[in-house]
Each structure stands twice: as C-alpha cells, then as structure tokens.
Amino acid sequence: MDLSSSAAAVAAAAASPSLAKAVDTYRKAVGTAATLTAYTVLERGMARELVPHDLRALVAWAASLVRARLQPRPAERRTIIIRRRDGADGDPYGHSYENRVFADAHSYLATKIDPRAAAGGARQGGGGRRERNSVVISMVPGDSMTDVFDGVEFKWTSVPGEGGGGRSNGGTAGSDSLELSFDAEHMDMALARYVPFISDEVEQARRRERELEINMNEGSSWNGIVHHHPATFDTVAMDPDLKKSVVGDLDRFMKRKEYYRRIGKAWKRGYLLYGPPGTGKSSLVAAMANYLRFDLYDLDLSQVYSNYCLQRLLFEMPNRSLLVVEDIDCCFSARSREDAKNSANDDDDDKEEKLTLSGLLNFIDGLWSTSGEERVIVFTTNYKDRLDPALLRPGRMDMHVYMGHCGWDAFRTLARNYFLVDDHPLFPEIQRLISQVEVTPAEVSEMLLRSEDVSAALAGLVEFLEEKKKKKLAA
Numbered sequence: 001m002d003l004s005s006s007a008a009a010v011a012a013a014a015a016s017p018s019l020a021k022a023v024d025t026y027r028k029a030v031g032t033a034a035t036l037t038a039y040t041v042l043e044r045g046m047a048r049e050l051v052p053h054d055l056r057a058l059v060a061w062a063a064s065l066v067r068a069r070l071q072p073r074p075a076e077r078r079t080i081i082i083r084r085r086d087g088a089d090g091d092p093y094g095h096s097y098e099n100r101v102f103a104d105a106h107s108y109l110a111t112k113i114d115p116r117a118a119a120g121g122a123r124q125g126g127g128g129r130r131e132r133n134s135v136v137i138s139m140v141p142g143d144s145m146t147d148v149f150d151g152v153e154f155k156w157t158s159v160p161g162e163g164g165g166g167r168s169n170g171g172t173a174g175s176d177s178l179e180l181s182f183d184a185e186h187m188d189m190a191l192a193r194y195v196p197f198i199s200d201e202v203e204q205a206r207r208r209e210r211e212l213e214i215n216m217n218e219g220s221s222w223n224g225i226v227h228h229h230p231a232t233f234d235t236v237a238m239d240p241d242l243k244k245s246v247v248g249d250l251d252r253f254m255k256r257k258e259y260y261r262r263i264g265k266a267w268k269r270g271y272l273l274y275g276p277p278g279t280g281k282s283s284l285v286a287a288m289a290n291y292l293r294f295d296l297y298d299l300d301l302s303q304v305y306s307n308y309c310l311q312r313l314l315f316e317m318p319n320r321s322l323l324v325v326e327d328i329d330c331c332f333s334a335r336s337r338e339d340a341k342n343s344a345n346d347d348d349d350d351k352e353e354k355l356t357l358s359g360l361l362n363f364i365d366g367l368w369s370t371s372g373e374e375r376v377i378v379f380t381t382n383y384k385d386r387l388d389p390a391l392l393r394p395g396r397m398d399m400h401v402y403m404g405h406c407g408w409d410a411f412r413t414l415a416r417n418y419f420l421v422d423d424h425p426l427f428p429e430i431q432r433l434i435s436q437v438e439v440t441p442a443e444v445s446e447m448l449l450r451s452e453d454v455s456a457a458l459a460g461l462v463e464f465l466e467e468k469k470k471k472k473l474a475a
C-alpha cells in the first residue's frame, strides 16, 4: 500500500489503528535503534510501506542527525602561506627580501623528495658568505606533498608564481609561495615546533655541507682560504680512551647552550694540547674543527702588536669558530712574567698596550661572554712546563690533552689510514719495538708513506725502529 500518494490516503492511514500501531512501533525503534544500519533498515523497510511523507521527512532528518554523530566529521583545517619574498608591501621603498622561512622550507622539501639533495642553497651562511651548493630539486608548482612530524600530517603545496612556474624552471624556483596546511588542532605544533624544526634541520645540513675555512691573521685582519684538512677523529692516532673523552667533551659542550646561559658563563670551551713535536696536536685541532664544522682561526701572535689589534681580531671572528694559538709557550716567552713583575712601578706610556697572556685570556673571556654563541679555543705547546701559570690555573683551559709518542693503538690507526690493514705478519714485531722506543706518529707516518706496498713499508718501519733502539742502547 502506498500511503504517501494522496492526502486522503494519508488521512485514512492516520485514522487506521493498525497504522497508528505501526507508527508507534516505529517511533520506539527510532528511540532505541543504536546503529545506523538499524535506521537504514527501518527507513527502507517501513517507511516505504507505512509512513506518511512528513513522517518520512522527519525520519530522514533524524537519521541524518544520527549519521552525522556517528560519522567522523572532516577536521577543521588551517593553512599558512609562506611567501618567497616579504617586505614589498610594508617597506616604504618597495624593497622585498628573501623570506628565510621560505628558503628553509624550500630546501627541506627538496631533501624530502631526494635525501641526497643539497640543503645549502639560497640563503647566506652565518659568516655572511654565500653558500656554494644550491637546491636543484624542488616541488613542481601546483603539486602537493605530505610530511609527517611527530605523527601529525603536514601538507605542503607549491603555489605557482606570476610566471606560472613549471617543470622547466625548477619547481618551487618558479613558485611564489608555499602553503602549509594541517588540522586546526595542530596550530601550536606547526608554529612552535614544526617550522623551527625545519629551520634547524636545514641549518644542520648546511653546516655539514659547507666547506670550512682556515683563517690566518695579517696584522689586525684575517685572511681566509678554503680548508680541506683531511684529519678526522678516525684518522688521528692517539690513545682511544683519550680520543673518546675529547669527542664526548665536545659533544657535551655543543649541547649545553642553555646551561652556560643559566650559570652566566661564556659559552666557550678551552683545550690545551701538549706533547712533543710531531705527535698530532695540529692534526687534532683540524679534526676538532672538522667534527664541529667550525672555521679555523689560526692566530699568529707574532703579528699582533697591541691589545687593540687583538681586540679587533677577536671581534671579527664569527661565532661557531675555533681559535687556535699554536706554540703558546713561544708567544709570550718571558715577557708576560716580566710584565707582571714590573707592572706595579712601570710608568711606561704604552704598558696598557703590551700584549700579555692574561690580557689575551681576559679579552677572550670578556668579548666572547657577550656573544652568547659557541666558541672553542685551543692552545698548543710542546712544553707545558714552560707555560705561564695563568694558563694552567684551574678553570682557564677546560681540558688538557696530552699527545704522546706512538703507542700500539696509535700505530694501528696509522696502518689503517695508510694501507687499510688491521693485521700483518710484521705487526707483532712492530708492537714489540714500539713498546721499547720513543717514536712519534709523525715519524711512523713518514715511514709508512715511503712505499705503496704494505709489506715494504712495514719492513722499512721495523728497520727504523731497530735503528732507534740501537741508538737508545748505545746512549
């Protein structure tokens, strides 16, 4: 029976007790039905047969309410637009500036497309130099990609620039802006964690990729050249435990910015490397710079004639740099002690100008404590006993590292460096001799370099060590 076809039929049906009963049953069912399926069955089965049009509409409405409750509602979304350039609107001269967040996001997305993509690229490095690598992989304008951070999905869309961008011109290189969209509930995470995370990642990748410089002073200015020193902590031959503790110390230092700030100390770390010539002090300095990805500033104090000159040099050093003063025992000789003795009654006009070790240390403490950025200073000496006590006082140099003669472990590192070998029939002989004579890693390196054939080189080393032993016994 089709009761919805005419008003008369509806009235008749309303009056019919059997229909009233059916409607009553239906109402109860609506009230108690727990699932959408139940509604659907009722809707289809009963409504068509029994229920008048208005009631059917009511039922459909109720069902849609229930459906809406049961079905997950699409989450509210937020979109952040990151423009390539900013400033043009607000700048009175109409200048626009490259937006750093855009550059970072652009580089970051390139590494998501291909992890080998260079994160160097568009923006200037910390020292104001333009980075060498540039991003060559990027999203095609109009395309989207999803990145997951801490379990939350972030969708990136590259929005074409005025020229329309396009595959031929390098993707986001042709895009004007990037859109970042995410569920509204993650707004805080996006701004406070995700975007800063991207900048950090890009910064770290840039540091890893950029070429390091070694700077040397000429008078009061620095001259820098690209620095390809091959030394790393893997190649420096030294006591393995000592090596571990140097690496651990650097790691701890780098993580402690907040700690240094809290205790009100300059975020700097001082290392004193000492030991005979040729034991690898300079190699260790290079390994430290490579490990930290810091530029090296090799301060030649014989070129520094006044405190003013020193001050200028230290001021010019950017953060994340490693200052090294080699052979510190020779730099001040007896002068600083003499100065200290005479300073009370010396009225020489230029006494303020004279460079002393404590002057240098105070400058470093004073200047660097204001920068709030990480600095590492390394002094090297062949003669620790000749050093000014000012330098040896506790708290001056944080770590004293002795670079000694070549031990067995150090020899094995060198053999691995030069020949990629971990064992050889001559090793036991070399181990015995090395424990009997003093030989520097520089001497061992020199012997290993003499032949490309491992057996010939090791035989030459055995001969050299035997000779040393003979001389020692004869002495």
Ligand SMILES: Nc1ncnc2c1ncn2[C@@H]1O[C@H](COP(=O)(O)OP(=O)(O)OP(=O)(O)O)[C@@H](O)[C@H]1O
Pocket (backbone or CB within 6 Å): 235, 236, 237, 238, 276, 277, 278, 279, 280, 281, 282, 283, 284, 382, 403, 440, 441, 442, 443, 445
């Ligand atoms: N510990 C080492 N590990 C690896 N190579 C070393 C080591 N010591 C010396 N060498 C080799 O010898 C060369 C000279 O060593 P290096 O200049 O590092 O020694 P140094 O202790 O700084 O010497 P000096 O006190 O004379 O400046 C290095 O270039 C390297 O090839």
